[in-house]
Amino acid sequence: MLDAAEHLFARNGFYGVSVREITELAGVDVALVSYHFGGKRELFAAVFRRRAEILNLERLALLQEVRGSALPGIPALEDIVTAFTYPLLERSARGGPGWKSYFALVAQVNNSPEWGPVLMTEHFDPLVEKFIAVLREAVPGCDPREVYWGYQFLTGALTLTFAETGRIDKLSGGLCRSSDLDSVHQRLPRFVAAGFRALCARVPPAARPPRGNSRRR
Amino acid sequence: MLDAAEHLFARNGFYGVSVREITELAGVDVALVSYHFGGKRELFAAVFRRRAEILNLERLALLQEVRGSALPGIPALEDIVTAFTYPLLERSARGGPGWKSYFALVAQVNNSPEWGPVLMTEHFDPLVEKFIAVLREAVPGCDPREVYWGYQFLTGALTLTFAETGRIDKLSGGLCRSSDLDSVHQRLPRFVAAGFRALCARVPPAARPPRGNSRRR
DNA sequence: AGTGTATTTCAACACTTGTTTAATAAACTG
DNA sequence: CAGTTTATTAAACAAGTGTTGAAATACACT
Numbered sequence: 001m002l003d004a005a006e007h008l009f010a011r012n013g014f015y016g017v018s019v020r021e022i023t024e025l026a027g028v029d030v031a032l033v034s035y036h037f038g039g040k041r042e043l044f045a046a047v048f049r050r051r052a053e054i055l056n057l058e059r060l061a062l063l064q065e066v067r068g069s070a071l072p073g074i075p076a077l078e079d080i081v082t083a084f085t086y087p088l089l090e091r092s093a094r095g096g097p098g099w100k101s102y103f104a105l106v107a108q109v110n111n112s113p114e115w116g117p118v119l120m121t122e123h124f125d126p127l128v129e130k131f132i133a134v135l136r137e138a139v140p141g142c143d144p145r146e147v148y149w150g151y152q153f154l155t156g157a158l159t160l161t162f163a164e165t166g167r168i169d170k171l172s173g174g175l176c177r178s179s180d181l182d183s184v185h186q187r188l189p190r191f192v193a194a195g196f197r198a199l200c201a202r203v204p205p206a207a208r209p210p211r212g213n214s215r216r217r
Numbered sequence: 218m219l220d221a222a223e224h225l226f227a228r229n230g231f232y233g234v235s236v237r238e239i240t241e242l243a244g245v246d247v248a249l250v251s252y253h254f255g256g257k258r259e260l261f262a263a264v265f266r267r268r269a270e271i272l273n274l275e276r277l278a279l280l281q282e283v284r285g286s287a288l289p290g291i292p293a294l295e296d297i298v299t300a301f302t303y304p305l306l307e308r309s310a311r312g313g314p315g316w317k318s319y320f321a322l323v324a325q326v327n328n329s330p331e332w333g334p335v336l337m338t339e340h341f342d343p344l345v346e347k348f349i350a351v352l353r354e355a356v357p358g359c360d361p362r363e364v365y366w367g368y369q370f371l372t373g374a375l376t377l378t379f380a381e382t383g384r385i386d387k388l389s390g391g392l393c394r395s396s397d398l399d400s401v402h403q404r405l406p407r408f409v410a411a412g413f414r415a416l417c418a419r420v421p422p423a424a425r426p427p428r429g430n431s432r433r434r
Numbered sequence: 435a436g437t438g439t440a441t442t443t444c445a446a447c448a449c450t451t452g453t454t455t456a457a458t459a460a461a462c463t464g
Numbered sequence: 465c466a467g468t469t470t471a472t473t474a475a476a477c478a479a480g481t482g483t484t485g486a487a488a489t490a491c492a493c494t
Contacts, residue, residue, distance in 0.1 A: 012331060015232035019482065029443055034483055036441095107328045113321060114229060116382035125388060132388070148389040149404050156377030157370035165333035171342060171349070172365040187366050191412035198411030199404055236452060246473055251453055253471090 001026040001033070003098055006047045010101040013108055014044050014115070045119065048109065051091075051102050052123040058087040059127060063134060077138050077193035084131050085158055085188055092162060093181040103162035110159040135196070142200035150196045157188060218243040218250070220315055223264045227318040230325055231261050231332070262336065265326065268308075268319050269340040275304040276344060280351060294355050294410035301348050302375055302405055309379060310398040320379035327376040352413070359417035367413045374405060 004026035008017040019040050023030045037043040062083040066075045091099040109115045128151070135147050164178045176183065221243035225234040236257050240247045254260040279300040283292045308316040326332045345368070352364050381395045393400065 010330070013230055013232060013329070015230060016331075018480075020480080030482090031444085031484080032442070040482065104330060108325070111324045111328045111377055111380045111382075112230070113227070113380060113382055114233070116380065117384055117387075120382070121384055121387055125384075128388060145389065145393050145400075146404070148385055148393045149400060150408065151388070152377065152385050152393075152395075153370075153374035153405065153408055156375070157373035160328055160369065160373030160376065163328045163330060163333065165328075165330055165337070167334055167338055167342075168365055168369050170334075170338055171345060171368070172362065176362050176365045176369075178369075183362075183366060187363070187416055188370065190415045191367065191370055194411040194415030195408035198407045235450075237450085247452085248454080248474085249472070257452065 001028060001036070002043075002047055002050060005043055006098060006101045006105065009044060009047060010104040010108070013112075014041075019043075047102075048105065048119050049123060051099065055087055055091070056124070056127045059084060060130065062087060063131060067134065074137050074140075075134070077135070077196050078189045080131065080134055080138055081154065081189040081192050082185075084154070086185060088158070088162070089181045089185045100164075104164065107159040107161075107163035110155065139196060139200045146199040147196070150192070150199055153195060154188075154192045157192070161188070218245060218253070219260075219264055219267060222260055223315060223318045223322065226261060226264060227321040227325070230329075231257075236260075264319075265322065265336050266340060268316065272304055272308070273341070273344045276301060277347065279304060280348060284351065291354050291357075292351070294352070294413050295406045297348065297351055297355055298371065298406040298409045299402075301371070303402060305375070305379070306398045306402045317381075321381065324376045324378075324380035327372065356413060356417045363416040364413070367409070367416055370412060371405075371409045374409070378405070 001022070005017075005022045008022055008025065011017070019033050020030055022043075023033060033040065033043050037046055063080070066079045066083045070076070070079070088103065092103040106120075109119050132147055132151055135151070136142070136144060139147065161178070161181065161184050166178050168176045168178050218239070222234075222239045225239055225242065228234075236250050237247055239260075240250060250257065250260050254263055280297070283296045283300045287293070287296070305320065309320040323337075326336050349364055349368055352368070353359070353361060356364065378395070378398065378401050383395050385393045385395050
């Protein structure tokens with residue numbers, strides 16, 4: 001039942017799926033969703049929660065491992081980002097169709113003004129705070145705001161990847177495939193780490209060279 | 218009517234809004250959506266199309282301007298990215314509530330497996346191809362796949378910004394606000410440009426150092 | 435065995451969904 | 465002004481919405 005809901009919610013979102021579609025796909029009666037979960041919204045939340053906890057444990061363990069193997073120094077930005085993204089990319093690539101659906105669902109929830117602030121914050125923010133704390137250690141002296149913005153860019157890039165809309169396939173004429181998450185694993189941490197360094201190396205606005213990006217015309 | 222639909226679709230997506238809600242907010246009869254647009258789906262597409270054309274003209278003009286002012290050289294990556302993002306960020310920040318809703322809608326559509334491949338590709342890909350062509354000139358010798366992936370990361374980061382879910386507000390304890398698009402304008406091009414350079418400077422997989430990001434454990 | 439609880443089934447609930455039909459009003463054309 | 469097209473209205477359509485109640489079944493335990 002959770003599997004059926006996961007599959008359908010990932011395709012058409014919360015409102016785009018009826019409880020009857022879910023229960024029919026699961027082969028159970030319509031009334032069971034109210035009985036077991038309390039309602040459609042609670043089922044949606046349960047779908048979201050189920051795998052979130054697994055991921056958080058895995059990501060936290062990986063973060064600690066990265067930290068530990070860097071001692072007594074500070075881990076490289078690439079390795080921190082990898083600890084953040086690898087468990088997700090790995091599950092989506094080789095965890096089976098359930099995981100694939102789940103991440104497509106996360107991609108939608110993260111960009112939804114209705115569900116994003118609720119579900120994402122509730123299930124992932126405690127872990128994200130830990131990551132940001134380590135990221136800040138990796139860019140000492142950097143304004144924390146740069147790290148928060150950098151994190152936002154990272155999440156955006158990552159979640160769009162999970163959507164696997166196939167858009168990059170068409171754009172690149174088949175050169176890249178949105179289902180090729182290994183390619184993302186090889187590129188995203190490097191991309192993001194370089195972005196972080198660029199943000200933190202930024203000169204203050206007053207002293208910026210004239211042809212910078214904040215002015216135009 | 219398009220305004221009402223835009224506002225509501227941006228909040229709850231295509232399925233989360235009924236035609237009656239739209240027509241009541243617009244102060245017109247329910248039948249008019251079928252009469253004027255042909256149906257709910259066509260109305261949705263019309264909402265999406267309306268502002269897309271305006272944006273594309275503006276972005277293309279800015280891209281040409283950036284190219285022209287760099288002659289006989291090649292424009293900097295930061296300036297190309299800015300030409301891509303500035304018209305959007307500017308409209309969302311100061312274009313009025315309609316534009317704000319529109320970009321929130323784009324954020325959802327872009328991450329939707331149902332609408333993304335249809336609407337985004339149809340309305341934005343012709344322009345995106347032009348941008349990618351210029352980007353490739355700016356990183357000569359770079360494998361085009363790196364550029365496509367870099368573009369995907371850029372779009373992901375940008376569209377999540379448009380969602381303005383307020384998540385970064387909570388994470389940062391109020392230090393950053395997701396509505397502060399000027400901050401994004403100041404950071405995203407630099408972040409992305411550095412990311413592009415890192416991707417293109419990448420050594421081939423075989424010769425990569427052992428503690429790189431593609432292996433773990 | 436049989437009793438008590440937990441789960442499942444079926445049918446119905448009141449309500450909303452998008453779209454259509456025919457009648458009316460408005461706008462435009464010659 | 466008449467004649468025609470275009471736009472708006474109100475009512476109804478059939479199908480689908482999430483949820484609920486009582487009856488039926490399954491299960492666990494002494």
